[in-house]
Amino acid sequence: NAGVTQTPKFQVLKTGQSMTLQCAQDMNHEYMSWYRQDPGMGLRLIHYSVGAGITDQGEVPNGYNVSRSTTEDFPLRLLSAAPSQTSVYFCASSLRTEGNIQYFGAGTRLSVL
Amino acid sequence: LAKTTQPISMDSYEGQEVNITCSHNNIATNDYITWYQQFPSQGPRFIIQGYKTKVTNEVASLFIPADRKSSTLSLPRVSLSDTAVYYCLVGPRGAGNNRKLIWGLGTSLAVNP
Numbered sequence: 001n002a003g004v005t006q007t008p009k010f011q012v013l014k015t016g017q018s019m020t021l022q023c024a025q026d027m028n029h030e031y032m033s034w035y036r037q038d039p040g041m042g043l044r045l046i047h048y049s050v051g052a053g054i055t056d057q058g059e060v061p062n063g064y065n066v067s068r069s070t071t072e073d074f075p076l077r078l079l080s081a082a083p084s085q086t087s088v089y090f091c092a093s094s095l096r097t098e099g100n101i102q103y104f105g106a107g108t109r110l111s112v113l
Numbered sequence: 114l115a116k117t118t119q120p121i122s123m124d125s126y127e128g129q130e131v132n133i134t135c136s137h138n139n140i141a142t143n144d145y146i147t148w149y150q151q152f153p154s155q156g157p158r159f160i161i162q163g164y165k166t167k168v169t170n171e172v173a174s175l176f177i178p179a180d181r182k183s184s185t186l187s188l189p190r191v192s193l194s195d196t197a198v199y200y201c202l203v204g205p206r207g208a209g210n211n212r213k214l215i216w217g218l219g220t221s222l223a224v225n226p
Contacts, residue, residue, distance in 0.1 A: 058212060083198060099206065099214065100162065101162060104157050
């Protein structure tokens with residue numbers, strides 16, 4: 001199993017550009033989440049999903065959209081990138097019965113100029 | 114919701130035992146305590162989880178007092194490769210809502226030769 005795969009690993013955007021961060025898992029996990037990690041602020045939840053077709057907002061959802069058309073994939077869309085969205089983004093997945101044991105991808109380091 | 118507090122940083126030397134404490138005064142009855150390890154340029158990785166008393170695996174031990182208002186991650190005889198950031202997570206085991214999972218800000222452990 002590959003686990004949780006995130007692409008790309010690095011990305012530089014200009015202010016106002018849009019892009020999609022990809023996340024895929026091959027463990028048949030029901031739950032998937034997107035976090036951003038900034039220095040001194042730990043992990044903050046952006047959006048999460050408890051199953052295909054079901055998504056909900058986390059702590060910092062503004063400026064981001066998600067969808068979950070399949071169990072495996074959970075892309076994160078930046079609609080109009082802003083410098084405040086410069087961060088490291090992590091995707092995670094977990095079983096429904098073990099939501100606090102999450103498997104993380106390697107992350108996407110995003111810079112918005 | 115429980116709030117988790119952990120030291121920002123700790124220093125140790127190879128071969129020593131390291132104890133990292135997390136405070137979670139408002140922990141709920143159905144909350145579990147989970148610890149993660151994160152190396153630079155990687156996503157967090159699950160280490161250990163517990164509900165009460167003591168849990169031990171091949172990597173670490175987790176001590177939880179009877180009142181469950183704190184927990185201590187114990188790393189026996191650390192090596193240079195244990196240099197990482199350690200996160201405490203508090204929340205229900207089968208969280209239907211990821212917002213019930215409360216992350217600490219992380220403790221940066223530096224192991225010196």
